[in-house]
Amino acid sequence: MAKVNIKIDGHPIEVEKGSFILEAAKALGISIPTLCYYPHMTPYAACRICAVEIRDGKGWSKIVTACNYPVWDGMEVLTTTPRVLNARRVNLEMLMSQCAPVPVLQELAREFGIDKPRWGTGEDTCILCGLCVRICDEVVGAHALAFSDRGIHRRVATPFDDTSSDCILCGACASVCPTGHITMEDIDQRTVIHRDLTLGPNAAISLPFRQAVPNVPRIDPQRCIHFTTGGCGICSQVCPKECIHYDDVDTFEEIEAGAVIVATGFDNFDPTPLKQYGYGRYANVITAEEFERMNNAAGPTGGHVVLENGQEPRSIAIIHCVGSRDENHHSYCSRVCCMYALKFAHLVKEKTNAEVYQLYIDLRSFGKGYEEFYQRILDEGVNVIRGRGAEVIPSGNRRKDEGPLLVQCEDTLIGRFREIPVDMVILCTALEARRDAKETGRKFNISVGADGWFIEAHPKLAPVSTSTDGIFLAGTCQGAKDIPDTVAQGGAAAAQAMKLLCLGEVLLDAAYAEIDETYCSGCRLCNDLCAYSALEFDEAKKVSRINPALCKACGTCVAACPAGAITGRHFTDDQIYAQIEGMLT
């Protein structure tokens, strides 16, 4: 591409021919105000605030819009002459005659010293910059918005002012709108601030979570505009390292390993089915995970405990055992909730003046220093009520100074039914096994218990091993546990794995099954019986084979073999028949 030399405010710069003044000024760090410019979209020169003066050095000069005026060799650009400032001021005043209350215009007006626009003040909020129309056409490719009518009636609209079926609800128009004229209506009745409380990604391209390994963003093809419409592609244009490859596909890698540690973690119980708590119905009923997110200084609320309307809560109820210790959901105790609920109370007391109510069945502060922490919470003035939260209902604002939610419960210590008005309810949801635990278990030959947790080889003597040698468990995939326990188990699993790796060889048990290939008919009856995948079929020789390192000597295949080709060492047919004979004669 040919290069041309221009000067902006006296600074020389070499730029590509055909590029625009605004881009060159940006490269030099000279700021030119604009309302309708957005990189990667065709400039439109609608707002005309980016006015600059150009000169050819021979006495000719002209006021042009910097965003869409192409550069030519020898051009001199001036951005701060009285003529330029006057042009911008006039343009701004004309915009304000339509849309005075818009914050960006107000700010610019302050900058330009406009107290009272000469042509009056309008109450509209759309400056007709066309960003929304252009982004929908050029970037998103949905073509759901367009300008409608002409002259003073010109406005942005959907076809026939109806809900557009072409709109994919991506929100791009709302995000580029400089004046806030376009807003996203609440679709799922939760406001944006509370919707961001989820740990999951909010954008189509994001880090799965902050501590993710590897710490790189990923694209969700279901939400990405590029993958759904073929448009956009902004991320690849802005990435300076050119790391975005839309044609990347999943690849499978085979890793040879001497040991496997399964640490697949847990899922959070979804409290929506527990209709009595109103999760999803009342915006200020949130889960513990969402509250944790709220407490994060780097989170959506900057670490402030706020209600959906942004105000500080006056009272908070924390309901324990939501989904755990409940015959209808999980009968086990999730172990961590009591202590984090107490921590929540402490944090709330530290950050706000809110009254805190803990509604528990049994407080299980069993660990080191836990009971002391409980005592400290009591000293801090937290109300601890023994009784499961029965229902959360709207209070109907019986009193203005009380919270809009009523938590009903039976206080079993005073033997009374209580109704507690609160602003916010936190549900301590159960830890539950991963949705795909069964599948993972099948992959690694780990048995899965009725609750979905992986079963260890022995509950007391081998808590990190599984029934398959060389496969170990760590963390909550084996059962609900807190961080110290998880760290301890992880360390133990690592040590167990290291033991195998350092040994370098596997000691085989003397008892395992063997196949006599001369008798094997290749019926493959035994293949599906083995729970340890120790049986493989040799397609070339049409016989089954047993891997003695994987065989656990259960003998199920021995009993099944119709040809008697399989021998279970130390428990052979001959030995057992001899025992029967010996006992009965």
Next chain:
Amino acid sequence: MSFEPKIIGFLCNWCSYTGADLAGTARMKYPANLMSIRVMCSGRVDPGFVLDAFRRGADGVLVCGCHPGDCHYVDGNHKCMRRMPLTRRIMKGMGIDPARLRLEWVSASEGARFREIVSEFTEQLRRMGPLELKEIEFDPALEGAHHA
């Protein structure tokens, strides 16, 4: 003297054999009619073992494994659970009362349950009397009819 049945028991190594052991160490008394054979898993019990025991004069056969879902070998007991009803069908064809074969789940902690099962099974066999196997004469005509 009353009839004392002979029972052959196939006990899985991990649950039932340990359960029987517990009954012993806890000094629980159960009939000496049962003679146990240890197998690694109830899934190892070949129907041939059961039939051989009856052929050699056993009056009853007891197969014990871990409770479903608790198998040391993931699901060996499930395989046993499917084999035993088929074995009973063969027994019926041979003129042996299927009730003489029992399949029970005994965990390592259920010593008392093991005692109950053995006592009850012994009592039941006592009532049923000794197993009398009849010689079945080979009838070529019948054999032919089967294949027709």
